[in-house]
Amino acid sequence: MKILTLCELGLNRSVTAKWMLQFRDHQVLAAGTKNLSRDTLKMLYDWADRIILLDKSLEAKADVPPSKLTVWDVGSDTYPHHFNPDLLARLRKLAAAEPEGFWSRASSSAPLPR
Numbered sequence: 001m002k003i004l005t006l007c008e009l010g011l012n013r014s015v016t017a018k019w020m021l022q023f024r025d026h027q028v029l030a031a032g033t034k035n036l037s038r039d040t041l042k043m044l045y046d047w048a049d050r051i052i053l054l055d056k057s058l059e060a061k062a063d064v065p066p067s068k069l070t071v072w073d074v075g076s077d078t079y080p081h082h083f084n085p086d087l088l089a090r091l092r093k094l095a096a097a098e099p100e101g102f103w104s105r106a107s108s109s110a111p112l113p114r
Helices: 013-022 038-047 057-064 086-095
Strands: 002-007 027-032 050-053 070-071
Touching: 002 013, 002 057, 013 027, 013 086, 027 038, 027 070, 050 057, 057 070
Parallel strands: 002 027, 002 050, 050 070
Antiparallel strands: none
């Protein structure tokens, strides 16, 4: 499955989610809504099978196609660095809570990295 992880700047939350998801045999890109043009975001949206938005407050601004959108609201970027243990724990919990079939396009039983 082709997944786009999306936050405001594409530097922390989306990068951490990308790192975690790529170990499940997905193609994953991380991006930010603030530093990319509308044309670039549209190209990424067209590429992705699923778009995971990591901050619900960005939903209107991101203008993600509803059929591709999944919100994992980890809040604003208050995490002091990439791969923050609290952020990783929240992301793992959100990934595990997805319904059966969520990952079906490229199903993988590989565990999430620790």
